[in-house]
């Protein structure tokens with residue numbers, strides 16, 4: 803989709819057909835493409851905690867697209883529960899719609915690692931009431 807920043811990343815999509823994910827440099831940002839699913843992930847412009855990542859379908863999908871959401875969520879969950887992240891607390895969040903603080907109209911799943919005292923206040927606390 804024209805003017806969609808995530809679709810611009812997706813133009814670099816690589817499907818290696820191997821057991822490995824592929825890291826691609828896109829304008830100085832590392833975008834990782836999943837080895838088996840049409841999903842990519844990268845650090846957002848303004849990470850809310852160290853390690854915050856976005857998991858994004860490699861094709862334009864609305865936030866209510868269930869199949870795309872399931873694949874992106876599964877990638878985020880696998881990422882959260884493997885390797886040196888496996889013992890780290892986390893939130894996995896989808897913001898669907900303006901009232902839910904979605905800012906880019908291309909489905910994305912947030913993986914947010916959490917640490918006690920990290921100071922992050924999630925949207926369901928402290929939001930404006932109007």
Ligand SMILES: [Zn+2]
Nearest residue numbers: 806809862908
């Ligand atoms: Zn898009």
